[in-house]
Amino acid sequence: MSVGMGGCYFWPPIIEEPQNVPPTITASYPAAGDTWTLEPGLNKAFVLVQDPDAGHPERLEYFWTIGRFGEQGTAVPITGNEVGSWLHLLADEKYDGNVLSVRVTDPSGGADDISWELTVPEESP
Amino acid sequence: MTKRIVPLAVGLAVGCAESDMLAKASFDTGAAMDWGEDAETDDSGPARLRVDVVPNGDSAYLPQSVVFDLATQDTATLLSDLVVQLAPSRTVAGQISAFEAAPHDDVSVPGTLAAPFVGRISMSAASGLARRSVDTRNGDFTLRLPAGDYRLAVLPADSEMQPFYILDPYSLQQDDSGFELSLGFGSPVYGRVVQTDGTPAPGITEVWLEDTRTGLAGPRVATDGEGNYVLRAFPGAYRVVAEGNERSTIPRVAASVTVEQETATRVDLGVGTVAPVEASGRVLDADGSGLYQATIRFTAIALDDAEGTMVVEDDTDSDGDFELDVLPGLWKVEIIPPFDSDGELAPVRLDDIGVDADGVDLGAVSVPERVRVTGTVASPGGDAIGAVTVVAREVGFDHYVYTALTGNNGGFELNVPDVPLEVAFLPPDERHTVTWIDYPQGMSSREQVTLASGLPVSGRIRSSGGGVGAALVELMDADTGRSYGSALTDENGNFNLRIAMDEGGGWTETAPADTGY
Numbered sequence: 001m002s003v004g005m006g007g008c009y010f011w012p013p014i015i016e017e018p019q020n021v022p023p024t025i026t027a028s029y030p031a032a033g034d035t036w037t038l039e040p041g042l043n044k045a046f047v048l049v050q051d052p053d054a055g056h057p058e059r060l061e062y063f064w065t066i067g068r069f070g071e072q073g074t075a076v077p078i079t080g081n082e083v084g085s086w087l088h089l090l091a092d093e094k095y096d097g098n099v100l101s102v103r104v105t106d107p108s109g110g111a112d113d114i115s116w117e118l119t120v121p122e123e124s125p
Numbered sequence: 126m127t128k129r130i131v132p133l134a135v136g137l138a139v140g141c142a143e144s145d146m147l148a149k150a151s152f153d154t155g156a157a158m159d160w161g162e163d164a165e166t167d168d169s170g171p172a173r174l175r176v177d178v179v180p181n182g183d184s185a186y187l188p189q190s191v192v193f194d195l196a197t198q199d200t201a202t203l204l205s206d207l208v209v210q211l212a213p214s215r216t217v218a219g220q221i222s223a224f225e226a227a228p229h230d231d232v233s234v235p236g237t238l239a240a241p242f243v244g245r246i247s248m249s250a251a252s253g254l255a256r257r258s259v260d261t262r263n264g265d266f267t268l269r270l271p272a273g274d275y276r277l278a279v280l281p282a283d284s285e286m287q288p289f290y291i292l293d294p295y296s297l298q299q300d301d302s303g304f305e306l307s308l309g310f311g312s313p314v315y316g317r318v319v320q321t322d323g324t325p326a327p328g329i330t331e332v333w334l335e336d337t338r339t340g341l342a343g344p345r346v347a348t349d350g351e352g353n354y355v356l357r358a359f360p361g362a363y364r365v366v367a368e369g370n371e372r373s374t375i376p377r378v379a380a381s382v383t384v385e386q387e388t389a390t391r392v393d394l395g396v397g398t399v400a401p402v403e404a405s406g407r408v409l410d411a412d413g414s415g416l417y418q419a420t421i422r423f424t425a426i427a428l429d430d431a432e433g434t435m436v437v438e439d440d441t442d443s444d445g446d447f448e449l450d451v452l453p454g455l456w457k458v459e460i461i462p463p464f465d466s467d468g469e470l471a472p473v474r475l476d477d478i479g480v481d482a483d484g485v486d487l488g489a490v491s492v493p494e495r496v497r498v499t500g501t502v503a504s505p506g507g508d509a510i511g512a513v514t515v516v517a518r519e520v521g522f523d524h525y526v527y528t529a530l531t532g533n534n535g536g537f538e539l540n541v542p543d544v545p546l547e548v549a550f551l552p553p554d555e556r557h558t559v560t561w562i563d564y565p566q567g568m569s570s571r572e573q574v575t576l577a578s579g580l581p582v583s584g585r586i587r588s589s590g591g592g593v594g595a596a597l598v599e600l601m602d603a604d605t606g607r608s609y610g611s612a613l614t615d616e617n618g619n620f621n622l623r624i625a626m627d628e629g630g631g632w633t634e635t636a637p638a639d640t641g642y
Binding site for chain 1: 177181254281464552613614621
């Protein structure tokens with residue numbers, strides 16, 4: 001005996017899930033791969049970021065870290081016609097030889113990063 | 126080619142005239158300025174506007190600053206077309222030679238034994254970002270900086286034998302590949318760092334000179350076992366500063382000195398009575414567990430028997446314990462958890478901690494949790510503003526920054542320490558004003574913020590080749606270092622923002638409306 005079941009075939013509406021484009025660091029100071037020598041006083045580093053599908057670019061998150069010293073607490077976001085983040089850092093000999101990194105993430109988990117080796121001259125020659 | 130010969134002192138150290146000073150310690154710790162320090166909050170407005178420019182690292186230009194005198198021009202007009210022409214990069218290279226005041230070969234014939242200059246050459250603009258230094262072991266050096274006027278400091282590694290020298294101004298307008306400098310002997314400044322009873326301060330003391338006019342510090346020398354030191358410098362006004370090295374508990378003391386040609390000047394520095402004692406304790410997190418790598422900073426308010434100022438700092442171990450050497454007296458203690466943007470811990474300050482001759486045990490100290498602040502941000506017209514970045518910066522401690530973002534209804538939620546804060550509200554576009562508000566008592570749990578009206582700033586960063594894109598621009602009060610706001614230039618070098626300044630150059634609306642401050 002064979003039984004044939006009737007019915008119709010149905011394709012649900014196709015929902016296109018947009019592909020997340022991760023943020024991209026397009027410019028920085030210092031340049032990528034440079035060694036950054038911290039001079040006495042205040043030093044400033046920054047990254048400029050593009051992320052066309054992040055929605056509000058202010059929702060990008062930036063994590064600045066220095067080697068074993070972990071996350072740095074003095075980063076300031078930049079808003080306006082261009083977006084990014086900058087960090088001010090005082091020369092401290094304990095940072096000498098460590099790597100400063102910044103990682104930018106978007107709300108969907110896309111990310112980009114950049115890093116620099118730090119050199120800090122001794123306080124007295 | 127540039128050739129500069131510093132006149133040699135005719136007399137040697139053994140033949141110099143002497144002037145003696147027994148200096149009473151002073152308590153001047155030197156001026157500190159800029160974003161790394163606590164900016165002053167004078168709301169009378171800046172007399173001078175400083176613009177820091179940090180070009181993209183791939184560009185041919187270097188970080189530099191330009192200062193505008195607001196007293197001589199109309200503020201609104203200046204800000205409507207704020208053009209900064211970047212100075213091109215220039216190279217100075219050359220050779221520094223030196224003599225040693227005491228020859229190695231025959232001590233009976235004091236003379237001029239040529240010696241290579243070993244040390245550091247440092248160049249810095251009077252204010253701002255342009256500064257660079259390099260160490261040399263044979264006197265040869267090369268530095269690259271933006272064209273401009275600088276203070277050039279020569280810092281010998283052996284400052285007992287070779288003098289500390291400042292060339293101010295040194296104008297670097299074109300490449301200078303023939304810089305030559307012959308250091309003379311300078312004049313000796315010598316003395317002892319002693320306790321009240323005349324014995325040397327226990328441990329190693331470092332001593333150095335600070336040029337009074339420029340504030341530049343010379344290289345450091347360590348005292349010998351009797352507390353003696355010798356430094357060398359050229360005629361001028363200086364401060365002699367002494368402080369224990371990182372392994373000795375000796376406060377910072379200073380005295381003024383005028384160095385004269387061919388004159389040896391004696392300056393003894395008194396540090397009172399130095400009798401280190403132990404300060405200990407344990408730092409706990411909110412769960413009662415020991416907190417690892419918390420910074421412990423003791424800052425002396427008044428020392429009982431010692432003179433001068435003192436800051437002692439250490440980190441907690443993996444159990445949250447700390448032990449450090451301090452001196453009897455009254456102290457301020459800061460306990461600062463390691464920064465964690467998603468964390469809950471806050472720094473804490475303990476005022477008026479008395480330390481007696483037996484030391485002090487602070488016991489278990491729990492760091493507080495951050496407090497939850499909710500608020501709204503509105504325009505001067507009362508409209509809620511979304512996508513405003515709220516940036517709260519600690520006043521004191523380690524100046525940590527905490528951020529949040531307003532929603533479409535202008536609301537924000539921020540977890541911040543209950544400590545004095547400077548808070549910047551960064552709007553998403555230049556139609557609204559970057560507004561700074563001081564919260565000297567910390568933020569309350571509910572804040573309503575109205576952005577200042579402010580003034581629009583339209584500017585351009587230019588080079589000889591046109592606009593400079595992808596550059597960080599920060600506007601600040603040149604005298605206090607307080608920031609107005611920052612922006613990045615577009616591909617044409619343009620930037621726009623609106624800052625909390627009135628047309629007279631004064632600050633606008635820098636106090637929270639709901640605290641009465």
